[in-house]
Amino acid sequence: MIQTSVARQEIMETIRMxxxxxxxxxxITMGISLRDCADPDAEKACQNIYDKITQKAEKLVSVGEEIESRYGIPIVNKRISVTPVSMVAESSKTKDYVPFAKALDRAAQAVGVNFIGGFSAMVQKGTTLGDENLLKSIPAALAETERVCSxxxxxxxxAGMNMDAINQMGHLIKKTAYQTKDRDSIGCAKLVVFCNVPEDNPFMAGAFxxxxEPEAVINVGISGPGVVRNAVLKHPEADFGELASVIKKTAFKITRAGELVGSVASETLGIPFGIIDLSLAPTPAVGDSVSDILEGMGLEQTGTHGTTAALAMLNDAVKKGGIMASSHVGGLSGAFIPVSEDAGMIEAVRAGTLTFDKLEAMTSVCSVGLDMIAIPGNTSAETISAIIADEMAIGMINRKTTAVRIIPVHGKELGDEAIFGGLLGSAPIMKVNGKKSDAFVKRGGRIPAPLQSFNN
Amino acid sequence: MDQQKVIISVLGRDRVGIIATISNILADHNANIVDISQTILQDYFTMIMLVDVTHSPLEFNELKKRIAEAGDAIGMQVNVQNTEIFDYMHRI
Known part of the structure; x- marks a missing residue:
């Protein structure tokens, strides 16, 4: 075609994608600072929070929809992240932070976003009074709100690992599971435990x-496992050098779409553009699966030997391809492997090919970590804390972000399935190691920060 | 005012009057066809039009809706997208 200088074939490629x-x-996630919303009167603080969010994000959804229409590319979610609530609520004379979660929930509903992240705290070295209050409020906050993520x-x-906090998280996850037991413990799907958390991540449930960060910011999370999978399938004979190149080119194009959407959204809303998160985020839809990409590389099923290597190569190539396509890359950036949100992963777990231990190994080379994994409801809090400790250790030693979003589904056991619905999908209950770790996690204290040299 | 250009792509089974249907709507709303190309592969028709909508009095979404409805009526899938998305994805 003339003028656009883009060839017909390229137009068809975009349409096909x-x-x-x-x-x-x-x-598209709008980050909003709530630091000016603190008030000794909790009710006043909650009102400040509601007012600020609804004012800043008033047009977020309509602008998102306008961009979607103009460029013919779906923008699946419009979301909001806020300053960690522990920091904002700390000034208020109350120990119960559930009303803050409810204020966030109401604000999210008012502006039409499906998730709002930031019921959060940073406690890697220890907890403040506000952090303590927030932690204790998590189970009720997640049970009594719909859209709030923690x-x-x-x-x-x-800083190392705060084992006291890790120990506490096991109990909080169990409690959250119990308080949302009538919905397959869905509260836990909105709760993430992090090591090296990025402060500009647009993806839920870990966004804050x-x-x-500035007063307000626009961050964009891209996707497109299906596009990468098809590109990989088209090159069955390519060696890994060539395959990496194919993935890089594809990631570049996907990221450019995100860069355009982000810059237009930022300009229209009059809010600075923060980062693009270069992530391959799967959905339960057939074909939109990271697992399918790994299988496309030549593995009979995800979870078999070779899976970690395939994921390492994919993750790295996606980043290399995306880096040049965007001025500012941040967030989590990499391939997500959430079990319940990826049809191929679910299948691999059902078949017994993908086990808990293999997933843990995979998290050492991918973005994030043990994500959306359903385990038996009777798993002890201590075992959950130990699972978190293992995952945090991988992140701490490898200087990467790792996370645990695990759901001990109340009343369900091995052989059952948990159904969360929507983008959260469904998950077979996975087997965890039956031996106890109680004495280990109860030691408490901090695991000291690791050496940054002698990397062997 | 900057030129506003869109790519209209039409996909579906070949039949009489596809181009006429789409171009009539464009003419009715003062949108100028800058370039057009089509291929037919085993009864499967694809057409790509580059259209200048700078002087169309219709708002983008309204024009898009009318074109898509007309496409629907003749069983064709029609996409209308601002050209920027293609330039962004395929050109550095």
Missing amino acids: VQMENLDIRT SINVASSK HGVG
């Missing part, structure tokens, strides 16, 4: 607006 390969922008950073490569 959107129509047949589920290319979408997964989320994340707690319990470890970092610089970090302390170094």
